[in-house]
Amino acid sequence: MRTFLLALLCSGLLLPLAYGKDIHKEKSLYRNILVEESNGLRCLVFTVKRGDRNQTCMDLSDPKKLVFPYVQMSLGGLLLNDNPSNILIVGLGGGSIPVTLTELFPDAEITVVEIDPAVLRVAERFFDFKETQKMKVELVDARVFAKRAGLKGKTYDFIILDAFTGDYIPEHLMTAEFLSETQALLSDDGVLVANTFSTSKLYDHESVTYQQVFGDYLNFKMANTGNRVIIASQKPLPSQFYLRSKAKKFAAILDNYGVDILTYPDRMSREKDWDASSKPLTDQFNPANLLQGGS
Amino acid sequence: MNEHADSPESSSEWLTETQNHPRFYQMLILTLAFTSGFIIMSIELLGGRILAPYFGSSIYVWGSIITIFMMSLAIGYLTGGRLSTNQPNLQRYGFFYAGAAVTLLPTIIFGEQIMDFVFLRIEDPRYGSLVASTFLFFVPTSILGMIAPYSVRLLVANAYESGRIAGSLYFVSTIGSALGTLATSFYLVLWFEVNQILYTMVAVLITCALAAIMFHGAIRDSEKKDIR
Numbered sequence: 048m049r050t051f052l053l054a055l056l057c058s059g060l061l062l063p064l065a066y067g068k069d070i071h072k073e074k075s076l077y078r079n080i081l082v083e084e085s086n087g088l089r090c091l092v093f094t095v096k097r098g099d100r101n102q103t104c105m106d107l108s109d110p111k112k113l114v115f116p117y118v119q120m121s122l123g124g125l126l127l128n129d130n131p132s133n134i135l136i137v138g139l140g141g142g143s144i145p146v147t148l149t150e151l152f153p154d155a156e157i158t159v160v161e162i163d164p165a166v167l168r169v170a171e172r173f174f175d176f177k178e179t180q181k182m183k184v185e186l187v188d189a190r191v192f193a194k195r196a197g198l199k200g201k202t203y204d205f206i207i208l209d210a211f212t213g214d215y216i217p218e219h220l221m222t223a224e225f226l227s228e229t230q231a232l233l234s235d236d237g238v239l240v241a242n243t244f245s246t247s248k249l250y251d252h253e254s255v256t257y258q259q260v261f262g263d264y265l266n267f268k269m270a271n272t273g274n275r276v277i278i279a280s281q282k283p284l285p286s287q288f289y290l291r292s293k294a295k296k297f298a299a300i301l302d303n304y305g306v307d308i309l310t311y312p313d314r315m316s317r318e319k320d321w322d323a324s325s326k327p328l329t330d331q332f333n334p335a336n337l338l339q340g341g342s
Numbered sequence: 343m344n345e346h347a348d349s350p351e352s353s354s355e356w357l358t359e360t361q362n363h364p365r366f367y368q369m370l371i372l373t374l375a376f377t378s379g380f381i382i383m384s385i386e387l388l389g390g391r392i393l394a395p396y397f398g399s400s401i402y403v404w405g406s407i408i409t410i411f412m413m414s415l416a417i418g419y420l421t422g423g424r425l426s427t428n429q430p431n432l433q434r435y436g437f438f439y440a441g442a443a444v445t446l447l448p449t450i451i452f453g454e455q456i457m458d459f460v461f462l463r464i465e466d467p468r469y470g471s472l473v474a475s476t477f478l479f480f481v482p483t484s485i486l487g488m489i490a491p492y493s494v495r496l497l498v499a500n501a502y503e504s505g506r507i508a509g510s511l512y513f514v515s516t517i518g519s520a521l522g523t524l525a526t527s528f529y530l531v532l533w534f535e536v537n538q539i540l541y542t543m544v545a546v547l548i549t550c551a552l553a554a555i556m557f558h559g560a561i562r563d564s565e566k567k568d569i570r
Contacts, residue, residue: 330536
């Protein structure tokens with residue numbers, strides 16, 4: 048009881064701090080961008096009237112630490128491909144994923160696709176993001192990028208789909224056709240990681256769409272988040288034993304980033320917990336934005 | 343302006359009615375104008391969906407679509423107005439609908455090939471989407487644009503009521519456009535595939551064409567009877 052009261056008192060004290068101060072506001076072509084600071088966290092927010100959503104947060108006292116579960120979860124894909132050399136990341140946000148991967152794999156070529164030039168500017172100015180010799184940002188719509196990259200015959204062995212607007216994933220980046228175009232970019236041992244939400248009516252449709260294109264995948268969820276990370280592989284899915292052994296390999300280094308990878312394998316489910324009769328999303332049938340509202 | 347049934351000019355009953363336009367004739371043209379307004383905006387909205395897989399869904403894709411729709415409507419208005427000076431009748435009016443239906447078919451059937459073609463040749467998605475929307479939408483939308491001025495000509499019998507009639511035609515066709523936008527974005531994409539919606543549009547346009555052409559035939563028959 049006493050601890051409960053203490054917690055109540057603390058949260059009461061922290062409450063005024065939760066309303067952080069805005070340090071940068073910008074209207075870009077695609078959205079309103081807000082950078083705010085509270086409780087030692089600096090966050091990038093794509094503002095939408097109903098329910099703002101943080102895209103990326105940086106812990107100012109420990110910039111390396113990955114604050115958001117979904118960012119941490121994206122690294123779960125490394126259990127299936129532990130040494131990627133050619134990485135594609137769709138959606139820059141504050142840049143925490145590309146920066147982390149650059150640190151983990153300094154030799155890897157990393158391409159980040161971001162549609163909004165303003166997001167790149169904000170990431171550079173407020174989130175210590177910097178392009179490097181090996182890590183480049185391309186300012187282009189991901190769908191256009193995927194088609195062009197496919198024509199050029201490019202392949203990647205690690206692809207992370209993390210394109211978010213303030214609301215959700217843009218519709219044309221959710222369809223079976225887009226996923227097929229993306230799959231065509233995967234090398235033979237390639238792994239694809241997609242950040243999605245497990246809430247809303249879209250969950251079933253999205254799950255079915257990924258299943259149709261990639262076959263069985265690992266459905267990765269964690270407690271206390273609405274995120275669901277899909278991990279699909281060109282090769283057959285590895286055993287739990289394999290995943291655990293890889294997790295041990297990464298445990299020490301990922302600890303620096305606040306990622307408790309040892310707990311991940313058990314959360315990667317092979318169970319199809321969605322309604323398999325849902326219609327897959329295609330370029331032809333895609334009421335994604337309409338479905339996303341309802342739950 | 344009042345028509346007097348017993349005025350000396352009204353030697354034949356049919357002629358009086360054309361001056362005045364029978365109610366059914368007016369309703370038919372207003373309904374057809376409403377439908378064309380509905381379909382124009384429905385296609386425009388679907389245009390965003392059709393182009394997105396190739397050119398993304400950025401503001402410039404919408405810019406391309408709206409530009410091309412405005413350009414083709416402008417040219418349609420001009421052409422339709424010109425055509426309306428040459429023996430305007432319901433049959434020709436019906437041909438506009440048939441023409442729009444037929445020229446919409448390649449957009450549905452060869453859309454992907456057309457966009458592939460453009461995508462391979464134009465790197466910049468702004469000009470890519472502009473050129474692709476020209477290929478996909480310019481012809482059918484121009485033909486749909488001809489309907490508006492032609493409808494005015496078919497309904498106007500004298501200068502006095504021309505403004506009122508043009509006003510009511512704009513009214514119904516713009517209401518049609520508003521509903522076409524709403525229905526497509528709120529409901530149709532939730533229930534149907536893009537191509538199913540487009541094929542339905544083709545079917546509706548063909549129905550409009552047949553209605554206009556058949557009614558034209560009916561008028562001509564009654565005209566002949568009257569002359570006999």
